[in-house]
Amino acid sequence: MNQQKRIEMLTRWRDANPHPTTELNFTSPFELLIAVLLSAQATDVSVNKAMAKMFPVANTPESVYALGVDGVKEFIKTIGLFNTKAVNVIKTCKMLIDQHNSEIPENRAALEALPGVGRKTANVVLNTAFGWPTIAVDTHIDRVSNRTKFAVGKNVDLVEKKLLKVVPAEFKVDVHHWLILHGRYTCIARKPRCGSCIVEDLCEFKDKVDE
Structure with a gap:
């Protein structure tokens, strides 16, 4: 895919959703960290339901x-x-209390040192809580990037590197959310909803499906 197409796709996503954010519910960086930690191999809906009960208590x-x-x-x-x-979660809380004055560190290495926090979780926290231009590649982003040919890579690390290379600075903070939402609701795994896709004419997927 050429860069002109990528910029047009990004522009359309931005026009449709100028201020995207995570679908996880949170009111502080700590709540976000816990929610993202819990969301691995789980849906945001299930995490939100559980946190709606836990966060008012703790x-x-x-x-x-x-x-x-x-x-x-x-x-x-x-x-x-x-x-x-x-x-x-308990080990992470202990480390935050003992080593970070109960604050969420705005530092990749410190975040990734927390139990259960990998590169993807750290990327989400740095991006969503602190506004860093990081791109957390999950299954949705991996699928959309490869299927559309926006950023082809054999694994999530390679897709992340490609995205960081080809996405212009003005779009970097938000692209993570646009790609996740596109993969979650339009470019879904089993049967993409090409007929209702705002970037269908730019996408280079060969087996497009009309709704």
Whole structure:
């Protein structure tokens, strides 16, 4: 795909959704971190439902840590891998309290050192909480990037590198959200909704499907 096409796609997504954000509900960087940590191999809807119950009770490192692993499990038992995630949440809260004055560090290395926090989670937090031009590549972004030929890569790391290279600076902060939403609601996995796609004429997917 040539750069002129990419810029036109980005421009259309921006025109349609000028201020995109995550579909996870949060009111602080800490809430965002916990929600993203829990969202691995789970839907945003399931995380939001669980956090709607937990955050009114505990939404700081100290208050969540006070719940203990079993207390956290009670709130997140409807989320996939909840046993492991509960342990990671408590360990993360402990590290935030002991090493970061209960603040979320605006630092990639410090974020990735937290239990259960990988590169993708760190990218989401840096982007959504702090406005960094990072691009967290999940299954939706990987699929859309490769299917449309916007940014082809054999794995999520290569797709991220390609996106960081080809996306102009003015679009970098928001492109992560546009691609996720496009993959979640239009360019879906089994049968893309090409007939209702605002970038269909620019997309280079060979097997387009009319709705």
